[in-house]
Amino acid sequence: MRVLAKAVSELARAEPGKMIELSGWVHRIRELGGVSFIMLRDRSGLVQLVLEGKTDLTLESVVSVQGTVAVNDKAPGGAEVCVQHMSVLSRAEPDLPFPVNGDMSKVGLDVILDNRPLSLRNPRIRSIFRVQSTIIEAFTEYLRREDFTEIKTSKLIGSGTEGGTGLFEVDYFDRKVYLAQSPQFYKQTMIASGLERVFEIAPAYRAEKHDTPRHLNEYVSLDVEMAFISSEADLIELEKHLLAHIFESLVRQNAEDLAAWNATVPDPDAVFNAPTIAHDDALELARGELNRNSADGSSRGGAGQGFFEITPEVERLLCAWAGREKGIELVFVNQFPRRHRPFYTYPSSVSHTMSFDALFRGLEITTGGRRQEQYQALLEVLPRFGLKAEDLKDYLAVFKYGCPPHGGFAIGCERLTQKVLGLANVKEASLFPRDRRRVSP
Amino acid sequence: MRVLAKAVSELARAEPGKMIELSGWVHRIRELGGVSFIMLRDRSGLVQLVLEGKTDLTLESVVSVQGTVAVNDKAPGGAEVCVQHMSVLSRAEPDLPFPVNGDMSKVGLDVILDNRPLSLRNPRIRSIFRVQSTIIEAFTEYLRREDFTEIKTSKLIGSGTEGGTGLFEVDYFDRKVYLAQSPQFYKQTMIASGLERVFEIAPAYRAEKHDTPRHLNEYVSLDVEMAFISSEADLIELEKHLLAHIFESLVRQNAEDLAAWNATVPDPDAVFNAPTIAHDDALELARGELNRNSADGSSRGGAGQGFFEITPEVERLLCAWAGREKGIELVFVNQFPRRHRPFYTYPSSVSHTMSFDALFRGLEITTGGRRQEQYQALLEVLPRFGLKAEDLKDYLAVFKYGCPPHGGFAIGCERLTQKVLGLANVKEASLFPRDRRRVSP
Numbered sequence: 001m002r003v004l005a006k007a008v009s010e011l012a013r014a015e016p017g018k019m020i021e022l023s024g025w026v027h028r029i030r031e032l033g034g035v036s037f038i039m040l041r042d043r044s045g046l047v048q049l050v051l052e053g054k055t056d057l058t059l060e061s062v063v064s065v066q067g068t069v070a071v072n073d074k075a076p077g078g079a080e081v082c083v084q085h086m087s088v089l090s091r092a093e094p095d096l097p098f099p100v101n102g103d104m105s106k107v108g109l110d111v112i113l114d115n116r117p118l119s120l121r122n123p124r125i126r127s128i129f130r131v132q133s134t135i136i137e138a139f140t141e142y143l144r145r146e147d148f149t150e151i152k153t154s155k156l157i158g159s160g161t162e163g164g165t166g167l168f169e170v171d172y173f174d175r176k177v178y179l180a181q182s183p184q185f186y187k188q189t190m191i192a193s194g195l196e197r198v199f200e201i202a203p204a205y206r207a208e209k210h211d212t213p214r215h216l217n218e219y220v221s222l223d224v225e226m227a228f229i230s231s232e233a234d235l236i237e238l239e240k241h242l243l244a245h246i247f248e249s250l251v252r253q254n255a256e257d258l259a260a261w262n263a264t265v266p267d268p269d270a271v272f273n274a275p276t277i278a279h280d281d282a283l284e285l286a287r288g289e290l291n292r293n294s295a296d297g298s299s300r301g302g303a304g305q306g307f308f309e310i311t312p313e314v315e316r317l318l319c320a321w322a323g324r325e326k327g328i329e330l331v332f333v334n335q336f337p338r339r340h341r342p343f344y345t346y347p348s349s350v351s352h353t354m355s356f357d358a359l360f361r362g363l364e365i366t367t368g369g370r371r372q373e374q375y376q377a378l379l380e381v382l383p384r385f386g387l388k389a390e391d392l393k394d395y396l397a398v399f400k401y402g403c404p405p406h407g408g409f410a411i412g413c414e415r416l417t418q419k420v421l422g423l424a425n426v427k428e429a430s431l432f433p434r435d436r437r438r439v440s441p
Numbered sequence: 442m443r444v445l446a447k448a449v450s451e452l453a454r455a456e457p458g459k460m461i462e463l464s465g466w467v468h469r470i471r472e473l474g475g476v477s478f479i480m481l482r483d484r485s486g487l488v489q490l491v492l493e494g495k496t497d498l499t500l501e502s503v504v505s506v507q508g509t510v511a512v513n514d515k516a517p518g519g520a521e522v523c524v525q526h527m528s529v530l531s532r533a534e535p536d537l538p539f540p541v542n543g544d545m546s547k548v549g550l551d552v553i554l555d556n557r558p559l560s561l562r563n564p565r566i567r568s569i570f571r572v573q574s575t576i577i578e579a580f581t582e583y584l585r586r587e588d589f590t591e592i593k594t595s596k597l598i599g600s601g602t603e604g605g606t607g608l609f610e611v612d613y614f615d616r617k618v619y620l621a622q623s624p625q626f627y628k629q630t631m632i633a634s635g636l637e638r639v640f641e642i643a644p645a646y647r648a649e650k651h652d653t654p655r656h657l658n659e660y661v662s663l664d665v666e667m668a669f670i671s672s673e674a675d676l677i678e679l680e681k682h683l684l685a686h687i688f689e690s691l692v693r694q695n696a697e698d699l700a701a702w703n704a705t706v707p708d709p710d711a712v713f714n715a716p717t718i719a720h721d722d723a724l725e726l727a728r729g730e731l732n733r734n735s736a737d738g739s740s741r742g743g744a745g746q747g748f749f750e751i752t753p754e755v756e757r758l759l760c761a762w763a764g765r766e767k768g769i770e771l772v773f774v775n776q777f778p779r780r781h782r783p784f785y786t787y788p789s790s791v792s793h794t795m796s797f798d799a800l801f802r803g804l805e806i807t808t809g810g811r812r813q814e815q816y817q818a819l820l821e822v823l824p825r826f827g828l829k830a831e832d833l834k835d836y837l838a839v840f841k842y843g844c845p846p847h848g849g850f851a852i853g854c855e856r857l858t859q860k861v862l863g864l865a866n867v868k869e870a871s872l873f874p875r876d877r878r879r880v881s882p
Binding site for chain 2: 023153157171201220
């Protein structure tokens with residue numbers, strides 16, 4: 001019966017000399033005075049094996065061992081296994097392109113991504129995806145508890161609702177279809193169906209030529225939609241609860257993974273201190289923050305002319321301000337101008353909308369808002385956006401036959417992972433990232 | 442503060458005359474002796490509203506009402522709400538293409554799918570997707586408890602591992618990529634990375650021209666992969682536990698949804714009685730079953746020549762046999778011939794493999810098996826399948842550097858939903874199904 005590495009320390013104290021079986025990867029080999037010390041890696045962690053004599057093992061080979069547990073305060077974890085028998089289940093070739101057990105921060109990002117099957121073996125890199133798994137789990141857990149239903153909708157759409165820009169085209173039998181940029185229309189359909197509260201976790205696609213540390217052409221979208229809201233304030237409240245639950249779950253389940261990145265998540269309670277700032281005020285605030293920095297001499301220059309939209313620089317400035325003033329680098333910006341938002345966004349005035357973004361540690365992680373549910377209002381607004389009712393028949397059918405007030409948002413899973421761990425590039429938070437040049441592995 | 446429909450019955454008994462607020466859809470209107478009886482539908486169910494006089498409401502309009510609760514044994518649920526105030530949040534146009542509150546079994550499948558935004562409002566149709574949500578939840582819950590990590594992998598692949606047949610082609614900037622048929626290669630990468638146990642819930646694509654009640658061109662694949670197994674028997678054992686947990690969860694959470702379809706799930710304990718039959722024996726068994734049926738006069742004819750592969754007819758015969766003999770229509774067929782399985786399947790002999798299918802209620806819902814983890818063995822087998830090592834560099838890198846014995850399987854989410862509820866066509870179990878002709882809504 002196999003035992004996991006993490007159990008050895010306790011076993012050695014409780015039953016020293018007990019014979020156990022372990023399986024895993026050869027993480028490190030050290031030979032010293034006629035004895036081989038092998039660090040064995042399994043899904044639970046690392047444990048030291050001690051063998052008499054030299055070994056012809058190669059790093060990364062998969063082995064199964066039988067041996068006796070012993071307390072050894074000098075061994076990592078304070079215990080080790082004295083090997084009686086070892087069998088090699090799968091021998092690794094010795095020509096590793098880089099040391100899996102080394103400091104991967106010295107290996108370039110392209111090398112890490114080109115060699116994903118190997119780089120993912122590095123415990124610190126692998127920990128990114130344990131954190132991501134918990135983010136997905138906690139997101140799901142909170143929403144199910146609040147009576148949300150999980151849905152799975154098609155990623156192949158017959159036409160782009162807002163035109164074909166930014167869409168990847170797919171050869172679908174004798175015609176062209178597109179990869180969905182978001183499940184929003186399907187979420188709205190399910191709201192109107194009477195489920196009222198839905199969420200979806202699925203890939204989303206953007207055919208944008210960006211190559212920046214914040215963009216992916218394929219990402220995992222954590223999507224939420226909820227009926228019977230009054231304004232975007234209800235959605236911001238929901239997102240605060242979601243983030244607090246995610247942070248709380250990470251502290252509970254991923255302490256070691258966070259420590260590997262020297263990362264701390266915000267205090268779950270502090271999430272509720274996060275300010276909501278209207279778009280136009282946010283631009284002013286960012287200008288003030290920039291001037292403050294340049295007065296300090298800590299920035300590259302003044303911002304005499306101010307900002308006209310929420311740029312990446314504004315996102316960083318607002319989060320820095322909130323970190324200082326509110327104790328958390330999380331800001332909700334609401335009330336975006338109508339011209340910055342899609343046709344379906346619910347207006348809050350002639351010029352502004354019930355929409356919001358969430359900015360976390362200097363990066364937009366969420367876009368959302370209340371949607372227009374009034375059929376006549378939708379028909380009226382379409383021409384102003386250059387759209388025709390004929391082209392949106394399926395979409396409009398949702399509203400033609402009664403739809404409650406509703407809205408929703410999406411959290412970018414990789415961006416949230418990136419910011420939780422403080423990764424330099426969002427691609428590090430995608431197992432097999434896709435960008436303009438990268439389509440494998 | 443809004444109250445849900447399902448709470449009214451208890452409130453009426455505890456606090457008759459209490460004023461409450463309800464929101465939902467106008468499901469049905471009946472006028473009788475100067476009084477209007479309105480069935481209001483929300484995410485929790487239906488409740489009767491009583492209004493003095495006639496009403497100009499349209500079916501499917503969304504309303505919010507205030508009224509007092511009252512016990513009424515003649516009302517559905519034994520209670521009703523006497524409306525004091527009603528506001529129409531969203532008026533439905535009166536030209537519904539079919540009655541949402543009617544018997545949808547009389548509406549053709551194409552009409553149901555063409556009008557998804559409306560047909561999904563029918564409570565019985567909507568219940569399919571509450572069942573599906575529980576299937577996904579229970580699948581996840583069981584695996585997380587067993588220390589599996591959830592992963593999200595790319596659906597855009599640079600090349601088809603087994604050639605380009607059956608793949609949809611995507612225009613990706615200046616090149617062609619493909620939609621993934623399965624995440625198997627990525628699951629195996631994560632096994633070898635040391636996570637050891639992973640699962641993924643994601644869309645999968647098959648560019649096959651089938652148009653049958655059992656095929657979808659896009660489906661949700663419930664994928665599992667596990668290290669340190671001995672044979673496919675370990676995987677069959679895992680799938681039994683998963684199915685038992687899914688069935689148990691459905692009984693607990695979806696009793697009403699199951700009742701709406703007159704569906705019963707197998708006793709979770711009976712899952713462990715499901716037989717495992719070797720492929721060649723299964724063909725013989727199916728032949729015997731067919732002869733038995735024709736002797737009964739209950740089948741269309743004899744099977745003198747027998748079967749040469751597991752056809753849909755064989756799947757039905759085997760499940761019928763198991764239902765009669767083992768008390769559950771679930772059969773695991775293992776030991777498929779090598780020529781029927783992909784190159785990476787682990788051989789159990791010169792001619793057969795450590796592979797299996799799961800058949801449930803006459804339909805294959807799972808394919809899986811142990812994979813070959815030995816690098817040299819993979820290199821040797823490739824030419825026999827017409828494949829070249831150069832084309833599989835990324836795949837082979839997983840095994841070149843040490844990979845434990847492992848295997849996995851995938852459950853088709855829509856097929857399992859279909860068979861749980863006894864739906865005639867798998868498309869009924871997909872929110873927005875894609876087939877050769879259908880790419881919208």
